[in-house]
Amino acid sequence: MSSILIKNGTIVEPEAETVADVYIEDGRISRTGSLGDLRADKVIDASGKYVIPGLVDMHCHLREPGFEYKETIETGALSAVRGGFTSVACMPNTDPVIDVPALARYIVMRGKEAGYARVYPIACITKGMKGEELTEMAALKDAGAVAFSDDGRPVSDSGVMRNALEYAKTFNLLIIDHAEDKSVSGSGVVNEGANATIAGLRGINRAAEEIMIARDIVLAEALGAKVHIAHVSTAGGVELIREAKQRGVRVTCETCPHYFSATDEEILSYNTNAKINPPLREQSDREAVIDGIRDGTIDVIATDHAPHSADEKNREFDLAPFGTVGFETALSLAYTYLVETGDIDMSALISLMSHNPSRLLGLPLVNVKAGAMADITIFDPACEWTVRAEELSGKSKNCLYDGWRLKGKVLHTIVGGEIKC
Amino acid sequence: MFKKDLLGLKDMTAEEITGILDHAESMKDAFVSGRQLSSLAGRCVTTLFYENSTRTKNSFETAARMLGARTMSVSAATSSVQKGESLIDTGRTLDALRTDAIAIRHSMAGAPHLLAANVKACVINAGDGMNEHPTQSLLDLYTMREKFGTIKGLRVVLVGDVRHSRVARSNLWALSKLGAETVVVGPCTLIPKGIEDLGCEVSYDIEDALIGANVVMGLRIQRERQKAGLFPSIAEYNAEFGITEERLYGICENALVMHPGPVNRGVELSGEVADCGNSAINEQVTNGVAVRMAVMDILVGGRE
Numbered sequence: 001m002s003s004i005l006i007k008n009g010t011i012v013e014p015e016a017e018t019v020a021d022v023y024i025e026d027g028r029i030s031r032t033g034s035l036g037d038l039r040a041d042k043v044i045d046a047s048g049k050y051v052i053p054g055l056v057d058m059h060c061h062l063r064e065p066g067f068e069y070k071e072t073i074e075t076g077a078l079s080a081v082r083g084g085f086t087s088v089a090c091m092p093n094t095d096p097v098i099d100v101p102a103l104a105r106y107i108v109m110r111g112k113e114a115g116y117a118r119v120y121p122i123a124c125i126t127k128g129m130k131g132e133e134l135t136e137m138a139a140l141k142d143a144g145a146v147a148f149s150d151d152g153r154p155v156s157d158s159g160v161m162r163n164a165l166e167y168a169k170t171f172n173l174l175i176i177d178h179a180e181d182k183s184v185s186g187s188g189v190v191n192e193g194a195n196a197t198i199a200g201l202r203g204i205n206r207a208a209e210e211i212m213i214a215r216d217i218v219l220a221e222a223l224g225a226k227v228h229i230a231h232v233s234t235a236g237g238v239e240l241i242r243e244a245k246q247r248g249v250r251v252t253c254e255t256c257p258h259y260f261s262a263t264d265e266e267i268l269s270y271n272t273n274a275k276i277n278p279p280l281r282e283q284s285d286r287e288a289v290i291d292g293i294r295d296g297t298i299d300v301i302a303t304d305h306a307p308h309s310a311d312e313k314n315r316e317f318d319l320a321p322f323g324t325v326g327f328e329t330a331l332s333l334a335y336t337y338l339v340e341t342g343d344i345d346m347s348a349l350i351s352l353m354s355h356n357p358s359r360l361l362g363l364p365l366v367n368v369k370a371g372a373m374a375d376i377t378i379f380d381p382a383c384e385w386t387v388r389a390e391e392l393s394g395k396s397k398n399c400l401y402d403g404w405r406l407k408g409k410v411l412h413t414i415v416g417g418e419i420k421c
Numbered sequence: 422m423f424k425k426d427l428l429g430l431k432d433m434t435a436e437e438i439t440g441i442l443d444h445a446e447s448m449k450d451a452f453v454s455g456r457q458l459s460s461l462a463g464r465c466v467t468t469l470f471y472e473n474s475t476r477t478k479n480s481f482e483t484a485a486r487m488l489g490a491r492t493m494s495v496s497a498a499t500s501s502v503q504k505g506e507s508l509i510d511t512g513r514t515l516d517a518l519r520t521d522a523i524a525i526r527h528s529m530a531g532a533p534h535l536l537a538a539n540v541k542a543c544v545i546n547a548g549d550g551m552n553e554h555p556t557q558s559l560l561d562l563y564t565m566r567e568k569f570g571t572i573k574g575l576r577v578v579l580v581g582d583v584r585h586s587r588v589a590r591s592n593l594w595a596l597s598k599l600g601a602e603t604v605v606v607g608p609c610t611l612i613p614k615g616i617e618d619l620g621c622e623v624s625y626d627i628e629d630a631l632i633g634a635n636v637v638m639g640l641r642i643q644r645e646r647q648k649a650g651l652f653p654s655i656a657e658y659n660a661e662f663g664i665t666e667e668r669l670y671g672i673c674e675n676a677l678v679m680h681p682g683p684v685n686r687g688v689e690l691s692g693e694v695a696d697c698g699n700s701a702i703n704e705q706v707t708n709g710v711a712v713r714m715a716v717m718d719i720l721v722g723g724r725e
Contacts, residue, residue, distance in 0.1 A: 192614055193614050193615050194614060194615025194618045195615070196613070196614070196615075197590075197613040197614055197615045197616055197618070197619070198431070198590075198615070198618065198619070199530055199531070199552060200530035200531075200549070200550050200551035200552025200553065200587060200590060201530050201531070201550070201551070201552075202551070203613075203614065269534075270530070270531030270534050270535065311507075314509065314535075315507055315508060315509070315535065316508060316527070316529040316531065316532045316535060317529065317530065317531045317535075318529040318530070318550070319529065
């Protein structure tokens with residue numbers, strides 16, 4: 001394995017930013033500091049660039065098996081490293097769904113074959129994602145599953161969810177809930193509010209999300225179990241979680257770049273790439289999500305990378321599937337909308353996009369210091385660029401941010417000591 | 422005069438709307454006197470209907486023929502749409518058949534916008550989901566203007582299922598641009614969030630709302646809405662929100678009564694109100710041909 005010397009990069013530590021060189025050999029960081037002209041197979045000049053721990057995405061859709069026309073593990077993992085992610089955990093709503101150990105092992109194997117970002121499967125909470133019987137969680141964990149979720153078809157039966165949270169507690173497994181009461185969201189396609197009314201599109205009331213967040217909090221509290229809420233999008237959802245955390249409930253949560261960078265104004269032009277679930281909300285929600293990020297209520301920024309083919313998205317708004325791709329824009333969006341604005345610093349960003357998701361999923365924590373695993377992202381904060389959907393390296397180009405001007409760009413991603421891009 | 426398409430009144434100016442209404446006056450003269458026009462001779466107008474309709478579809482076809490165009494009619498139930506053809510592919514097929522304009526009716530908001538972005542033909546929105554029904558609103562405006570001489574300053578009360586109504590939305594956009602005062606009335610479950618942003622007042626009391634009304638417009642109540650649990654019964658709806666003779670004559674006896682049709686007698690309006698001297702319901706249908714002639718004459722007549 002070849003050696004890499006990263007020169008003069010800015011390394012972020014909780015209290016300070018320091019400029020140092022980083023030497024990588026045998027897949028690990030062997031030395032940091034002022035390393036002069038140490039010989040290496042590859043030298044990267046990182047002057048003015050951040051050298052940060054590789055990003056970890058705990059919520060994405062790689063679509064394999066079953067929907068390879070949208071994305072494969074290979075194209076998705078490539079897109080991930082282009083966005084600075086060295087590890088990604090993919091949701092199990094594939095075809096078949098990931099509810100038995102053999103399928104979880106398949107995801108692990110395909111991730112290794114692809115050889116870009118590390119790929120970890122999230123397995124179903126219930127067999128067939130039907131919301132009835134629990135999967136063999138312990139066996140799935142042994143097969144490589146890092147968390148459990150019925151993302152997209154959330155467990156509606158509170159009794160089943162109760163059993164899932166309590167059973168998962170036995171093995172200290174993480175349950176991730178896509179919080180949506182389908183009886184409230186119904187056939188809605190956008191946030192219920194003035195913009196839905198203006199566009200004449202059916203609304204999804206925020207209550208659909210908040211009812212389930214409240215339920216999950218109540219269950220976690222009653223059982224002493226932990227629960228992780230996926231893609232929080234509403235002010236009320238953030239507040240429910242904030243209050244629960246203050247009471248000591250073992251609840252954690254994530255949001256996604258689109259909830260702090262965009263609002264439901266995007267749907268006024270019937271742009272189907274702005275059709276996302278939970279839906280883009282209002283300005284006051286966007287601000288509340290940022291407040292939640294600032295005060296630590298929100299633990300993680302995940303992408304919910306959701307590729308769909310052009311033919312699926314280029315049709316009537318009601319018929320288009322939910323989701324935007326997100327790997328290659330996530331860090332730039334977080335930098336532009338959170339760091340540049342002064343809401344958070346780089347150290348907090350690293351917690352939100354690397355350390356916290358690693359901890360929640362039980363993955364090894366990555367730091368830029370001697371002895372650590374060499375999963376590193378090199379990020380140029382000065383680079384301004386325009387997102388061009390057709391230039392993204394994932395298979396699908398359904399990108400909400402097409403044409404957006406962003407600050408900061410991923411230059412290189414190193415996984416296990418190998419430069420992947 | 423304006424763009425390639427007529428997708429909605431939301432994005433049009435008062436001048437553009439008034440321009441169509443002005444042009445519709447000579448169109449109405451020709452239509453009611455049976456004088457065939459020829460400005461669209463050699464042109465082709467297609468109605469592409471994904472939802473059932475009798476009056477709107479026939480109105481477009483009558484208007485197109487009055488202008489000398491030939492017409493094609495595609496309905497989702499009997500076309501390759503049944504075989505799974507996408508809207509964009511259907512539109513491209515119609516382009517290849519050299520149609521100059523497509524009047525599209527679709528159950529989903531934004532479908533005309535998608536079509537317009539993908540075809541060369543002019544696209545006229547003949548109703549898209551809950552979004553807009555611009556030619557219906559134009560005929561309503563024409564009818565009001567014919568009766569009162571102007572739209573500005575009128576108090577227009579829309580009663581019924583505002584939430585699911587594209588007619589209400591188009592009318593609210595246009596009426597506020599033209600300086601009318603608008604009120605929407607119905608149970609909370611049928612009033613969409615943020616409707617005030619369209620420039621109207623919201624009332625839950627019909628008798629209060631009708632005070633000083635110049636125009637009372639009933640909006641269709643579909644029985645499915647009751648089944649979906651949005652109100653408990655047709656009887657209760659009618660008792661609380663029905664436009665009855667007592668309410669009309671007792672509160673605003675000179676108000677013009679309008680309805681986009683088809684009327685559910687005894688639900689939105691009583692039979693007596695539908696047939697009364699103030700009712701413009703049949704005149705609305707005639708005016709519909711006039712404004713659609715005007716729209717097509719402007720859009721298609723000006724095409725290369």
